[in-house]
Amino acid sequence: MCEPITPVPQPPSFDILAEDLEEQAKDLVHHTEQAIARLVSSCTDIASADFETIILPLARIDNEVKARVQYLALFQAISPCPNIRKASSYAVNLVDQAYLNIFQNQSLFKLVNYVRENDVCVHVKSEEDVRLLDKFHWMFLENGMNLAGPSRDRFIWISRRLVELRVQFMETLGSDQGCLWKSEQQLAGVPLHRLSAGAGEDGQEGLYRIPLTRPIINLILAECQIPDTRREVYLRSSTRYKVNVDIFREIILLRDEAARLLGFRSFAAQKLTQQMLGSPDRVSEFLTHLQDALQPLAEKEIAELQGLANANDPIHLWDFDFYHTRMLQEQKHVDHEYISQWFPAKVTVQRMLELYGELFSLRFEKLEVSASSHIWHPDVDVVSVWDKQGSALVGYLYTDIFSRAGKYNHAANFNIYPSFLDADGQRPPIVTALVCNVSQAEPALLRHAEVVTIFHELGHGIHDLVGKSKYAMFHGHRTVADFTEAPSQLLEYWCWIPECLRRLSCHFSYVSPEYYSHWLSSEKQKDIIQPPMEIPLSLAQNLGATRQLNQGILTLRQVAFSMFDMRIHNPETHQDVEKMHISEVYGSLLESMTGLSGPGNGYNWGNGHATTSHFVWGQEASYYSYLYTRTLAADIWLSCFKESPLSQQAAMKYRRQILEHGGSKDEHKAVKDFLGRAPTSDAYLQDLGCKVLTTSI
Structure with a gap:
């Protein structure tokens, strides 16, 4: 029977x-x-x-x-x-x-x-x-x-107002961020097939639309040979969402007031009591340690960029990506636009899932739900996720990778239904979504930075899917803020290993007859041989060898954002934050930390802090955690995976001891138990090209 x-x-x-x-x-x-x-x-x-x-x-x-x-x-x-x-x-x-x-x-x-x-x-x-x-x-x-009496009444009003302000801030980020129109001459060097042609706002024909979305901004800054175009795109992107500037200021003031009502000396002091580092002073020590270690490296990198630019003039914030890209091409023999041919968007995501499935013993089965009620847009794909070991349904993963109007304008993973044990001891299926903003050109190809970003965000999805906490409070990525990013940052390492890059790759000409025809028509040379399906080993090796390039500058950029976060959330007095010129603090730290110049005439040239959700909802008083968790990720990688990146035994140990618990166990102790010792920052700083002494973290 x-x-x-x-x-x-x-x-x-x-x-x-x-x-x-x-x-x-x-x-x-x-x-x-x-x-x-x-x-x-x-x-x-x-x-x-x-x-x-x-x-x-x-x-x-x-x-x-x-x-x-x-x-x-x-x-x-x-x-x-x-x-x-x-x-x-x-x-x-x-x-x-x-x-x-x-x-x-x-x-x-x-x-x-x-x-x-x-x-x-x-x-x-x-x-x-x-x-x-x-x-x-x-x-x-x-x-x-x-609290009691007027203090309690005031605190309750603030808490409700902060929810309203956060919702307003996030609504603004979902609005159309505008565009620029540029001629072919103004876009020299940019692959124009990634843009839409049309008439500009003044009716001029033959212009190209530059939407101020992250993929297109990055493309222009990396590829455009015209400095004035790069400058305008950077500064316009840094002044989007003006309405958020006043909202941001009110949020910071109210947070500080509320924290002081609770008896804390600042909002950061309040927030950090629940995190791994524990206090603003320890965060400051951590950031200063990174700054001191990286400053000589960044100064050397700036000098090399100036040499490439063949000028003694400063390298500007909007020039860095362009000269970084040239350095990759001319010195490291890495052309990201060329390499992107091996990373067609949807195929690459599929191969990412295959790699994750092999590492973590999961099976992904694509569901045919096109134009059904089970998706929110025709571009969305959904897979059912199964645990190979128990053949049990884990849940569903949605992938929504192409940009469109009104969509969240960065890359993120959104948990839709968390894991927990219900009253009957049953675990409902987990539902999670990868949401990105890849430019939907034909063909839709990923630059390597986008491959890393998507692999990272899928890592959050895997954290969701394998989570087995009893309570939704601790499911998956719901750990303390200065651990949340570590699992996904660890997984980024796989995107630099030649063997893994080859497994993720598939030249777009093999994807479909339409893509093959597109490849043929784009080649000027007749009788050209179709490229190999996987990225050539030499290209993958060259790409992997660029991992340390300009990491001093890039990491100090993150130090600048972290210091800004502490500056606004950890003032000496409430009067200090009332008098603070927030935009100027942001601009001055960005310039002074990186050694890259702004437009001059002071630092009030943008409002980059109000163009991202990080300081409002997600990493408020915790931005340093992006750097702190990288130290944990680097230590785990070097100790457990570097010698054998595709070891399922190591990956499953990591799944069982770290990922499945989410926030249900003490995170520092879990890492210490996994490593067999206390973590240090050595591996991370060595990764960046620094020589360091052992520093316990």
Whole structure:
């Protein structure tokens, strides 16, 4: 007799109206409010409060919120419809305000506080349970539950206002960022097939449209031979989203005021109490250590760039990518535009999944859902993800890689449905989405930097998919902020290994008859031999050898952003941040750290801080973590993978000991246990070309 076949859950539907998003948000808010009211009223005697009666029910409420709000929030980033994007923002605002209410509920706080003080040793069974209890308790404290009277009223108003401001800021980032129009002469050196031709705003024919999206900005800065064009594109891209400048300032002021109401000396001091480095002083020490180690290297790199430019004039911020690209081509024999022929976008993503599947014992099966309700745009692909070892459905991965109007303008991975154990001990399928902004030229080819970016973001997706925490609070990438990027930064190393590059590659002429015809028509020489399918080993080796090129400058650029983040979030007094000229701080740090020049006449030439979500929602008071996690990633790579990058044994050990736990275990201890020692920054600084002494981190 045959065993009954368990039906496989279908992927979610994205066929939704704006009013449906709002209705679902209101239903979630109502459900949450009712659940919290029942939980509080169920405990008639505080002495009966324990982990089972208070913390577990609160965790289930939290699971439910996270299981539903991520779906509602996704539409802000991906929907082609402005009304749906606006409704998504409204829906997220409703849910976020309701979520705030949970941790501003005085009666619930008393119960959680009682459990933490009296019950942790009796009922809590695992490290994840302890971390959950500590996390919930901290969230109440962070939301002003130890305040009273006018201070508490003011704090609650600030917390609600900050949610509103964040939503406004993110809505602006989803709006059209404008464009420039340039002639063929003004775009000398740029592969014009990557751009759209048409009439400019003044009706001039024969111009090319330069949308101020990240892929096109990067293309112009790297390839355009005309300095004035590079300068204009850079400065225009640095002054987008003007409306966000005032929003950003209000956010910084309110964060500082709220932190001081809570008794912290700054917002950074408050935030860092929950992270690996622990304090602004330790962050400052870390950044200063990097700056001191990298400054001599960057000065040498600047001199080499000036030599290539054959001028004693400064290298400007908008010149760096151009001369960096020339150095790659002329000194390292790497032409990124030429190499991109071996990385057709969709095929490369497919091969990335094959490599991830081999390393982490996963199987990806593409679903035929074109033009169905299971995708939000015809360009989107979806695969079901299976665990090879148990043949169990893990979840679904969406890939949405091409740019379009209104879409989130960077690259990111969006968790849609997290993992957790439900009340029946079952784990719902995980749903996660890769969202990028590859230029949809014909053929759509990836430059190597885009290959690295997509492989990195897919790494976050893998972290989601293999996560096995009990609580959604700790699923996948939901670790402390200064660990979150480490797993994906580790995976970037595979994109520099010749063997792996060859596995990811496929010359576009082999993809389809249409692409083959396109390749033939683009070749001027007749009877040319079709290139090899995989990137030639010599090209892959040359590319891999460029990894250290100008890393002093590039890393100090990240140090500048990290110092800016600390400067605005860790002022000595509230008056200091009130008087601060935020744009000037941003510009001056960027110039002084990198050694690259701006336009002159002061530093108030842009508002780059207001063109990204990093300092508002994601890495606020934590931007340094991009650098800190690189030190962890480099140490893990050198110790465990460098000698055998395709070792499934090493990858599965890493999956079991690091990825599956997400934030459910102490991250520093997990890395220490994995390495068999405390991590150091040696491997990272050596990676960058520095000679260093051992420094424990």
